[in-house]
Amino acid sequence: MMTNPVGRITQGQFSYLPDLSDAEISLQIEYGLSKGYAWSVEYTDDPHPRNTYWEMFGLPMFDLKDAAGVMLELQYCRKAFPRHYIRLMAFDSTRGVESMVMSFIVNRPSGEPGFGLRRQEAPGRTIRYTVHSYATDRPEAERNP
Amino acid sequence: MAAPLYQIPGQQAPSPGAPADAHAPVADRTGERTVAEVLVKSQAGAVIDDLERDLVGLAPVKSRIRDIAALLVIDKLRMNLGLQAHVPSLHMSFTGNPGTGKTTVALRMAEILHGLGFVRKGHLVAVTRDDLVGQYIGHTAPKTKEVLKKAMGGVLFIDEAYYLYRPENERDYGQEAIEILLQVMENQRDDLVVILAGYKDRMDAFFRSNPGLSSRIAHHLDFPDYPAGDLLRIADKMLEQQNYRFGPGARAAFEEYLVRRAPQPHFANARSVRNALDRARLRQASRLYADQDRVFTADDLSTIAESDIRASRVFEICAAH
Numbered sequence: 131m132m133t134n135p136v137g138r139i140t141q142g143q144f145s146y147l148p149d150l151s152d153a154e155i156s157l158q159i160e161y162g163l164s165k166g167y168a169w170s171v172e173y174t175d176d177p178h179p180r181n182t183y184w185e186m187f188g189l190p191m192f193d194l195k196d197a198a199g200v201m202l203e204l205q206y207c208r209k210a211f212p213r214h215y216i217r218l219m220a221f222d223s224t225r226g227v228e229s230m231v232m233s234f235i236v237n238r239p240s241g242e243p244g245f246g247l248r249r250q251e252a253p254g255r256t257i258r259y260t261v262h263s264y265a266t267d268r269p270e271a272e273r274n275p
Numbered sequence: 276m277a278a279p280l281y282q283i284p285g286q287q288a289p290s291p292g293a294p295a296d297a298h299a300p301v302a303d304r305t306g307e308r309t310v311a312e313v314l315v316k317s318q319a320g321a322v323i324d325d326l327e328r329d330l331v332g333l334a335p336v337k338s339r340i341r342d343i344a345a346l347l348v349i350d351k352l353r354m355n356l357g358l359q360a361h362v363p364s365l366h367m368s369f370t371g372n373p374g375t376g377k378t379t380v381a382l383r384m385a386e387i388l389h390g391l392g393f394v395r396k397g398h399l400v401a402v403t404r405d406d407l408v409g410q411y412i413g414h415t416a417p418k419t420k421e422v423l424k425k426a427m428g429g430v431l432f433i434d435e436a437y438y439l440y441r442p443e444n445e446r447d448y449g450q451e452a453i454e455i456l457l458q459v460m461e462n463q464r465d466d467l468v469v470i471l472a473g474y475k476d477r478m479d480a481f482f483r484s485n486p487g488l489s490s491r492i493a494h495h496l497d498f499p500d501y502p503a504g505d506l507l508r509i510a511d512k513m514l515e516q517q518n519y520r521f522g523p524g525a526r527a528a529f530e531e532y533l534v535r536r537a538p539q540p541h542f543a544n545a546r547s548v549r550n551a552l553d554r555a556r557l558r559q560a561s562r563l564y565a566d567q568d569r570v571f572t573a574d575d576l577s578t579i580a581e582s583d584i585r586a587s588r589v590f591e592i593c594a595a596h
Binding site: 188 | 395396398417420421423424425427428429459463466467
């Protein structure tokens with residue numbers, strides 16, 4: 131069984147926990163800001179684990195002092211993509227680090243169809259396996275009704 | 276979300292209204308009960324005293340700020356007893372001629388509001404039209420929102436705010452910035468305080484053409500021009516900060532300078548004082564520079580002589596008439 135028993139994808143931080151409330155999300159953002167991270171909002175409708183780069187919702191937010199700014203952007207994104215996966219990412223610009231250091235999902239579609247295992251016959255009785263995301267079965271405009 | 280097939284460890288059955296909103300003011304019955312306690316705990320009293328001591332003149336502004344601070348302290352006490360659940364509207368407009376201390380007071384205001392806990396971070400983001408309004412269609416909204424996000428938790432100071440609205444160009448993007456600003460001023464009242472600043476007459480015209488903006492601003496503060504005596508005291512303070520002082524006769528000369536300079540065009544109160552003192556320091560420096568072989572004492576190097584002030588162009592013009 132490829133899907134996990136809770137029927138929710140588990141990517142990034144806190145994904146084994148119940149969904150974070152807005153107050154809890156602000157506290158996480160506040161922690162990141164206190165470390166000097168730049169937050170950004172990203173969304174996608176394809177939760178395949180190899181789908182590393184999600185669509186950016188606006189630019190990364192540098193020089194913020196308070197979580198309310200990131201929360202405002204998140205509200206805009208939730209309004210625009212209520213049935214997409216939305217995640218918050220924190221970028222650490224410290225020289226030598228310069229990469230994403232926090233990432234967690236803050237919005238999920240109401241139904242998460244999960245993943246299937248695809249088998250492909252290859253020469254010499256070889257079987258090739260790949261993971262398929264059921265969310266992408268339908269054309270892009272018709273997903274997440 | 277699909278119903279989980281088993282209980283996630285640590286998860287409780289969802290009860291209505293269980294997650295408390297972190298921003299909602301909660302009745303805190305263990306909090307401060309007297310004005311003195313609030314002032315001590317918030318250090319707003321110290322900031323107000325500093326304001327009183329450091330800023331010369333500005334009596335009407337100071338008394339208004341004291342009133343606002345008093346309201347905030349009392350609101351804080353009320354909140355501690357659970358009497359009031361919403362934050363008062365704190366957006367302000369500062370009107371006055373150039374150099375009357377609008378930016379300086381805005382900085383202090385941010386400290387006071389932060390001390391009393393009405394803004395969470397207490398930083399000041401100072402912007403003008405260029406930072407808010409874009410140059411092509413679709414540029415303004417992201418630009419304005421970026422500035423607003425940076426100012427969240429602090430004070431947004433919009434200098435020369437009337438430039439946002441250009442009635443002569445109906446396709447000007449300034450209107451779009453104003454609309455976004457209005458929306459955030461209304462909806463994020465506890466996240467951000469907006470201070471609009473500018474010259475009195477043009478701000479009045481600006482508010483007349485944007486009544487929505489005017490009605491969302493609770494406090495209109497007018498900064499009066501400084502009388503000559505106050506300007507002289509400002510000059511004293513400025514010189515003291517830079518470790519300079521007036522030599523014999525120089526203070527009287529500077530007073531005369533101010534009296535002659537004030538009626539002339541482009542007089543910018545405290546800013547003109549600073550510029551005049553900077554020019555006097557230039558003249559002092561070249562006067563001392565001419566004495567190549569002299570050994571200077573600290574006294575020589577920190578004294579502005581009467582001649583340094585008298586060399587100003589302002590005295591020449593008056594002598595010619």
